[in-house]
Structure formats: structure tokens, C-alpha cells
Amino acid sequence: MAGKVFRRAAKAAAAGVMHYSGVRKAMAAYRRSQSGGRRILIVSYHRVVGDFTGELQRSIPGLLISQETFRRHLEEAHAAGYELASIGDAVDVMAGRRTAKKDLCVVTFDDGYRDVYRYAYPVMKRMGVPAITYLPTAFINTDKRFNHDRLFHLLRRVQERRFRPDFETMPGPSLDLLGPILSGHKTVSAALDDFIGEHPTRILTGIIDALEKQLGGGADLMPEQGDVMSWDEVRTMARDGFEFGAHTLGHTVLTQEPTSVVEHEIVESKRTIEREVGVQVKDFAYCNGWYSDEIIRVLSQNGFRSGVTTEDLPNRVAGDPFTLKRKVMWENFSLGMMGDYSSALTVCQFDDCFGVLGMSRPVLGRRPHSLSSVVGGTAGANVLIQDSVLPQATLTKVTPVEVVEVTEPVRVTDTRVAPVVGGTQVVVASDVALASEAAQPEELQ
Ligand SMILES: [Zn+2]
Numbered sequence: 001m002a003g004k005v006f007r008r009a010a011k012a013a014a015a016g017v018m019h020y021s022g023v024r025k026a027m028a029a030y031r032r033s034q035s036g037g038r039r040i041l042i043v044s045y046h047r048v049v050g051d052f053t054g055e056l057q058r059s060i061p062g063l064l065i066s067q068e069t070f071r072r073h074l075e076e077a078h079a080a081g082y083e084l085a086s087i088g089d090a091v092d093v094m095a096g097r098r099t100a101k102k103d104l105c106v107v108t109f110d111d112g113y114r115d116v117y118r119y120a121y122p123v124m125k126r127m128g129v130p131a132i133t134y135l136p137t138a139f140i141n142t143d144k145r146f147n148h149d150r151l152f153h154l155l156r157r158v159q160e161r162r163f164r165p166d167f168e169t170m171p172g173p174s175l176d177l178l179g180p181i182l183s184g185h186k187t188v189s190a191a192l193d194d195f196i197g198e199h200p201t202r203i204l205t206g207i208i209d210a211l212e213k214q215l216g217g218g219a220d221l222m223p224e225q226g227d228v229m230s231w232d233e234v235r236t237m238a239r240d241g242f243e244f245g246a247h248t249l250g251h252t253v254l255t256q257e258p259t260s261v262v263e264h265e266i267v268e269s270k271r272t273i274e275r276e277v278g279v280q281v282k283d284f285a286y287c288n289g290w291y292s293d294e295i296i297r298v299l300s301q302n303g304f305r306s307g308v309t310t311e312d313l314p315n316r317v318a319g320d321p322f323t324l325k326r327k328v329m330w331e332n333f334s335l336g337m338m339g340d341y342s343s344a345l346t347v348c349q350f351d352d353c354f355g356v357l358g359m360s361r362p363v364l365g366r367r368p369h370s371l372s373s374v375v376g377g378t379a380g381a382n383v384l385i386q387d388s389v390l391p392q393a394t395l396t397k398v399t400p401v402e403v404v405e406v407t408e409p410v411r412v413t414d415t416r417v418a419p420v421v422g423g424t425q426v427v428v429a430s431d432v433a434l435a436s437e438a439a440q441p442e443e444l445q
Helices: 002-021 023-034 052-056 067-079 087-094 114-127 147-160 174-182 188-196 201-214 231-239 259-277 293-301 343-350
Strands: 040-045 047-049 064-066 082-085 103-110 131-135 243-246 283-285 306-308 383-385 401-406 410-412 425-429 434-436
Touching: 040 067, 040 087, 047 052, 047 067, 047 114, 052 064, 064 067, 067 082, 067 114, 067 343, 087 103, 087 243, 087 306, 103 114, 114 131, 114 231, 131 231, 131 283, 147 174, 147 188, 147 201, 174 188, 174 201, 231 243, 231 259, 243 259, 259 293, 293 306
Parallel strands: 040 103, 047 064, 082 103, 103 131, 131 243, 243 283, 283 306
Antiparallel strands: 383 401, 401 425, 410 434
């Protein structure tokens, strides 16, 4: 915690100096020349809320920004010389189809939270700022809540009730999530942040189901906050020119899914928005920010023009429109030394001063897609990502690696694959070929 406060103070102090001495402008110019003429800043938000302090008690902090701070971000981007542009403009400028008179700033929202309709939409409409919202369509028009919000809520109940979970009946990695929280080493949101980035959806749902059961069920185990838009709300925004992109059906991290699921999640989410809203959908946001060549192939074959990541890096002219870089923003990115709103800090975030100085370390989203090269009769259906990781010794042979669990026998056709462990687990590199046993029965022992 002390480290965090210190880092915030250091950033705020640095921002003040850079902003008022003109160093910030020099850095912006440096980034501009690096990007090939114009900077293309894409910012990402999740929930824009009316009562930030109240919501902070109930929700994942990193997803929140107050309506007031959000409004100031837009004003400040404008004042710092950015043209607030659409994602299509950004893609065109990057591809050299259009020249920009100013640096571009594109506003994006992930997940289609209803807060965006309530608190961001009126502000943007009034200011004439375009934006795109990426929708996980199976959630829209339902009272479902996202796994991350449900898990956060359950973990807070565990904390409040000083509950001791029974790990015997929970998925293997549960202790990695709950251990640091129960021992007080990590906050719920920090532990959740670390955990979600490393585990597939089915582990999250496994923990949610187990915790709900152990905590005795009941309506108070489902979070009230975190509701998503209805199709009527989406259509209302679309009529005012706001754009919508696809974000899978079920908020699915696609790098962990076989090709058949990747195609279904991408194509159906696009079709659903097009049918419900009557607009063309050409833009996609990767869940967790994770992508692979396989996912990009499916996107470009199905009429998409762009894919946004959560890589905090500058976009470059002539860069890949399917790996657009984004800066994920939340309330505390604008908090100065005394915990108050800092204009200098906000503009320095926009201008990526901390990136230029190496003070922020971007997390890269490219992941090996271990399932893309599965061949044979049961392709796509016979291999699942394993949740446990094998001893490091087995993993050193191939990088990058994924551990996969084979639910039906497969034949490993790549020599770089480590030996099959216990008959059910294999370690494969991203481009390893696995053939279904049924496809080559004569070669089996
Ligand atoms: Zn998302």
C-alpha cells in the first residue's frame, strides 16, 4: 500500500513538473514522430458512475470512473489538442486512407454496463463526442451479472462474514485466489485482478458455484450493481450516432477456446447486434485483452475491420488494425498527491508521459492459441485448456506453452511436445499439431 501511495505521489509530482514546464508537450511531439505523424490514442472505460464513493464500497475499483471525472477527461483531451474521433476514423488514419489535422482520441467502453447509458451517454451527446461500446451480446437485455462482478461480490461476503471456505469441494486454483485475501496479504480487487488474468472462465464459474453453495445461497449473493443495457437503450444511443462493436456472446476469453467456439462467439455476437440495432458491426474487443493469430483470422474473414486490445502502447500509422492499443482509464488515474483531481496528471496520462519515461509497463495480450491446430474428426472438441500447470522442468522445452487436458485420446504429431504426463496432459507450443486418435487408428499403440 505504501508503495502504491508513493508511486501515485511520484507520478503526480512528475506530472506537475512535466505539464507546467512544457516537457509534456515535448514528449507528445516525440510520441507523434514515433507514431508516424499523428498520435492515435484509444482510451477504454468500463463503468461511469454517479456516486463514485458509494460504488467504490461495492464494486471492482479499477472499472469505475465518476461522471464528473469522465467529463473532465473529455474536456481535457479536447484542450490538449486531440480531435475526439470515431474508431473508423482511427482505422482510416492508420491505414493512410485519411489524413488527420490533429492527434486523434477515441473513446471506447467495454461490456455494455448500464451506467454508460445513464451517465456517459448524456455527457457525450451534449459535448458531441463519438464513442463505441463493445457488447457481450448474451448479457444484453438480461439481469445476468459478469463473472468478475459476481466473484468480487462473493469474496466481499466471505470477508465480511469471516467465512472459512471448504477448499476440498472447490476447483484446484481456488486457494491461489482466496489464500492471499483470507490472510490479508491482498485486497479482494488485487487478488481478483491477478487471478482473472490467469484462469479460464470455467474455473471462475466453478469457484462462483462452490462459494454460492457454501455461503448458503440467497438473493444477497448476487450483486445489485453491474447491470447491463437493454436493447432499447442500445438502440437509443445508436440513433444518436453512437457505435457498437462485438465483445463475444458470453464475455468469453477466446484464446482458451477451440476454433468452433471462436467462430460461433464472433459471428453470432456480430449478427445479434446487427439484427437488434440495424447497424453494421465491424469492430471487436478481445475479452481480457487476449488475442491470437487464429482469432484475428476469424475476425478478418467475417467482415471485421478492427480489434482492440488493452496493451498500453502507442498506435502507429500503418500498424495492424486488429491489434489496436488502448489505454485503460479509471478514476484514480487522475488522482493527485492529496487524492484530489489532477488536471496535469490526466493530460500526462493522455500524452503517455509515463510510457515515454518507462514508468508504466504494458501487459501484452498476444497469447498462443493452442487449439487452433487441432486436426482430425473431433477437431476442436477433444482438447481443453488445463487449469493446473505442470512442473517447470517440463515446460522449459517449449515456449510459449499451454497445458492442455485431453478428454479424448489424441496423437501428438509435433516433436517439440513434451512427453505426455499421466496419459491425460500434454504440453504444446502455440503451433503444435494434435491429431485425433480416430483419424489415425493404425498408428496407435
Ligand atoms: Zn470485457
